[in-house]
Amino acid sequence: MTTEIRASASPGEVRVALLHDGTLTDYAIWRPGAPDGVGDIHRGHVLKSVHAMAGAFVAIDGAEGFLPDSEGAKGLTEGTPVIVRVTRAAQGGKGPRLSARIGAEPPDIDVSGGVALLRRGPDPITRFVTAWPDATLTTDSQVLAARLRGLSVRIDVVADAFDDALATEVDALSEMMVELPGGARIAIYPTPALVAIDVDSGGTVAGGRDRLGHHRALNQAVIPALARQIRLRNLSGAIVVDLAGMPVRRRAALAPALTAALAEDPLRPRFLGFTGLGLAEILRSRVHPPLHEVLSGPHATGLAALRAIAANLGTDPRRMPALRAAPSIVTALRRDKVALDDLATRAGQALVLRADPDMREGNWRMESRDG
DSSP states (O other): OOOOEEEEEEEEEEEEEEEETTTEEEEEETTTTTTOOOTOOOEEEEEEEEEGTTTEEEEETTEEEEEEEEGGTTTTOOOOOEEEEEOOOOOBOOEEEEEEEEOOSSOOOOOOSOOEEEEEEOHHHHHHHHHHHTTTESSHHHHHHHHHHTTSEEEEEEOSSOOHHHHHHHHHHSSEEOOOOOOOOEEEOOOSEEEEEEEEEESSOOOOOOOOHHHHHHHHHHHHHHHHHHHHHHHHHEEEEOOOOOOOOGGGGGGHHHHHTTTTSTTTTEEEETTOOOOEEEEEEOOOOOOOHTOOOOHHHHHHHHHHHHHHHOGGGGGGOEEEOOOOOOHHHOOOHHHHHHHHHHHHHHOEEEEEETTTTEEEOOOOOOO
């Protein structure tokens, strides 16, 4: 099996695709100026022990995380200094999850002192290279290639790390409706409590004497694509799936196919069975934020604007425009110095940002620097 890692860089953001034999199997977005924090090691201190939650809240650099008793909070009191590792990124409106177990070879650090970030966790490219050491790495950024020289992997620099087919497939991951070959569809509905997924036959199953058999065959065919979309989008926590057509009592026959399809996922999601309503229950570990959260909000919108500006520049920095955007987007970009510095390096000049309170949230446009 041939394994490729492709890294497409734009100002402040690297889109990372993992392919096995040319098929996209994993995807992540790395924002060096705002990493998700998983694997980071912090010196923090206990803010409050909460016995009802079997843990404690801990102040770390830039955030407040939760340290369970099972991960080292038991017996700690308010103000106690503690070295912790982030095991789950902030997501779903909740802060990061922490552990006092920082690895077999902890860094040589002093527990005393103020709250501080001591060491960054691995970025997505490093994680993929570690998991697949025989992979090849292709990127379209000389700067990124130089930064990754320490990795034990062959690095090729090309004009475009994502060809048109891969770019189209990656862009489709931002849509909540997945059209499958043959006309079936998967609709994904994230909520604060769980992710609901509906499988729709899309009219592919006609009436007839063996309608049940057709529905069963359809679901069997859809299940691998369903598991693949869960992994590519990093859908996590509680996931419920309404499969197409089959009566509730007949859906148990699909359990082996669901279990087998999920077994390829490195996070080892568990198929828990079917509810009384016939919904398949899946539990997948929350570690990194799901893709729909990564792609939402003013920071994500601002980075998309910078990508468009960089593409518009081509090889001529004289085409550098100004960016007019909603104030929240401008604020988010100003906080991300990596992204703005990256664009300035490419263009040879800093981007002019214009916060416009009359623009709707999420809106932006390029305009003349002299305007």
